[in-house]
């Protein structure tokens with residue numbers, strides 16, 4: 001694996017499986033009375049957030065703490081970030097503090113890439129979402145969730161909502177994943193298209209043409225403007241959050257029309273194959289891209305995704321920072337049996 | 339009386355000849371010219387180097403007044419001399435904006451004082467570049483600066499009525515409107531060329547149609563009112579087609595291309611290195627090829643640098659926060675040699691035409707862009723095309739270092755530049 005995690009496109013099939021399998025191990029730790037591993041003791045992980053995202057920040061924070069790392073939360077929002085120079089100044093400060101890993105969330109696409117390649121810092125950089133570019137750990141937790149449900153049964157097939165299985169060692173070959181919504185502005189969609197493709201899944205993006213980027217035809221996926229035509233053959237449907245402000249820029253006429261054409265309601269959910277799951281990266285706009293009925297149904301994995309986020313981020317931090325030893329040593333295994 | 343004898347120079351790339359300069363003018367061109375030792379002439383052995391008319395840039399940002407931290411008239415004209423230029427057109431987007439006779443005369447005077455290169459100020463089309471109210475175009479023309487090129491460059495004159503009026507108004511004194519073609523609504527927050535790369539990088543796109551739609555409108559307007567329009571920094575294959583069409587109609591349309599749009603593409607943005615951030619943005623390989631072909635066949639009249647200096651801190655940040663623009667004066671000829679001459683698209687006579695004769699003609703600039711002939715002012719650049727060197731911005735004469743070519747090996751070097759018979763550059767160094 002590379003030293004940084006900037007883009008899901010940087011992950012090979014082996015890298016991705018290693019992260020997902022390690023995340024399964026980490027998930028087992030979460031079920032123990034003592035949830036902590038000593039693996040990253042004495043290492044410093046900085047959460048550098050230029051954009052508010054409590055959900056993502058606490059997920060990374062929990063992941064680092066469960067690995068016994070020292071965590072520094074650095075919220076740069078509200079400081080003079082418009083000038084941009086503060087990214088460099090902040091990076092130099094973190095370097096002086098001896099950060100082993102910097103988890104960065106930034107409103108500007110490419111900021112993590114700049115941080116990793118500019119020579120400002122020596123530590124590993126983990127992209128926790130940059131502008132409208134990528135959010136690779138979100139894609140990893142999505143893939144982790146899909147794998148548990150769609151390849152988690154003992155025979156490698158779907159679990160039919162009998163709770164998540166264990167997909168260790170498996171990829172998503174042949175699974176059909178539909179991603180619906182504001183692809184143009186979505187870093188989640190970009191990372192998922194890369195990662196799911198690497199894992200062998202067939203991805204279809206569904207959106208009004210205004211919310212698909214010019215150039216999307218070069219992506220390794222299918223594109224459709226018609227949600228109803230793809231539902232019956234989807235193993236998972238991922239609904240992206242759509243900000244209603246987008247209609248002010250004429251991306252779509254009204255919230256009502258958006259919901260009618262691209263929202264997931266019970267009628268549409270009924271068309272899905274029996275084993276199919278409904279996903280959402282959160283926070284959900286109930287009534288916009290997803291109805292409350294669907295969001296609260298047993299097929300929706302939104303809450304589970306949040307929990308899986310911690311396991312996946314533990315795996316990423318562990319593999320970037322300490323990766324040459326097994327995550328769970330015999331010593332901690334003994335602890336486990338106590 | 340000063341005398342300079344250049345021996346064995348290929349005039350515009352032709353057979354080697356000698357050129358004698360006495361004071362400000364060329365007094366003899368021929369074979370085996372001699373000067374008696376008593377005359378104490380400076381003799382330059384050109385040894386087969388190319389002698390070109392002094393280059394003329396239609397599009398330079400000298401930043402003074404207002405942004406002297408990035409460039410001054412003095413440092414900018416020194417950079418121009420190093421690049422083989424003897425005249426540059428200084429864009430109007432300074433602080434204050436060059437929208438009055440007072441400001442253009444100030445810039446013009448600073449150019450005179452620098453002594454490295456003639457500075458022809460460009461006047462703003464509208465007050466404060468705001469696109470609302472015509473600036474005093476006539477007063478700027480009548481001033482000591484004698485402005486003939488008007489541009490709101492940096493911004494587009496997007497109001498069709500203002501553009502029409504400006505085009506019409508400057509006919510009274512044979513002026514030209516140089517349009518920065520960028521439809522503003524289509525490019526709000528735009529960060530790079532809209533296409534495959536922007537889709538992947540998640541950077542907001544600057545679509546080709548935002549340039550082309552303005553060009554289409556403006557060539558039609560120019561035709562309608564019988565004026566001449568000049569299109570700044572053409573960057574797309576579609577723009578080339580529009581200009582070609584307008585010229586085929588016999589309309590008075592001219593266009594320029596920058597060296598960076600001839601050589602670089604949006605693939606470089608994948609590095610998120612803001613040194614590649616420029617406006618209009620770097621486009622695709624297909625666009626760059628179309629631009630080269632159009633420069634070769636004359637559809638595009640000239641190369642203009644769009645030299646845009648920025649201080650280090652304005653580029654040492656994340657992409658979205660970075661300033662747009664690249665320095666270009668000191669590397670322009672090398673890039674043109676690399677993309678046009680070494681590829682066989684243009685010969686040196688063609689380079690003289692696209693980098694001196696035509697830009698001077700578009701700007702109606704007296705004394706520049708003249709043939710290398712007896713009686714002409716001695717504005718000349720001597721170029722060693724065999725030279726190969728790696729671009730190192732540390733050695734730049736410009737105050738700024740924001741070059742996209744750092745570390746790149748480029749051919750050719752200006753070994754000497756003469757401004758009205760006075761050497762501003764000798765042995766590749768400022769005098």
Ligand SMILES: [Zn+2]
Pocket residue numbers: 491492493518570571617618
């Ligand atoms: Zn411009």
